[in-house]
Amino acid sequence: MSRIGKNPVEIPAGVTVEVKDNVITVKGKLGELTQEYSDVTVKVEEGNVIVERSSDFKDHRAKHGLYRALVANMIAGVANGWTKELELVGVGYRASNQGQKLDLALGFSHNIVLNIAPEVKVETISDKGKNPIIKLTSFDKQLVGQVAAKIRAFRKPEPYKGKGVKFVGEQLRRKAGKSA
Secondary structure, eight states, X not given: OOHHHHSXXXXXXXXXXXEETTEEEEEOXXXXXXXXXXXXXXXXXXXXXXXXXXXXXXXXXXXXXXXXXXXXXXXXXXXXXXXXXXXXXXXXXXEEEETTEEEEEXXXXXOEEEXXXXXXXXXXXXXXXXXXXXXEEESOHHHHHHHHHHHXXXXXXXXTXXXXXXXXXXXXXXXXXXXX
């Protein structure tokens, strides 16, 4: 039984949800998101979105919880937005941005210049004595996570000193160095 799929998703004020031809459209103050769905039925009733499945096949059970979670993330995104923060740990690791261009110095011979999607707002914070932080904000949770993962993939944290690009608050698994 899907416990997540059974919970209705509450629609906050200022957000509209439309269901038409197997496509869910969510509009809010921050933007508009659409999602196709299959094998489940989606209804909007009394300020709630309800996802129901037609049978107990394994595929239907899996999609029941999936689409409910996707709709909940879409509604939360257009109402409040999503934020991911990345921290650059390492000597000489820097980040700066001009508009949607992110310039990263991660210890390679050349800087990495990354064009960020226009839906994602990028901000870099560089305080003296602290590690640089890249702050990504958008109404699309999937897009923010994808951009953050792409930035992290340039230089993943290594297990000995922890140098690299990591999420703020991420716990790294550290290894002991050579024993003399």
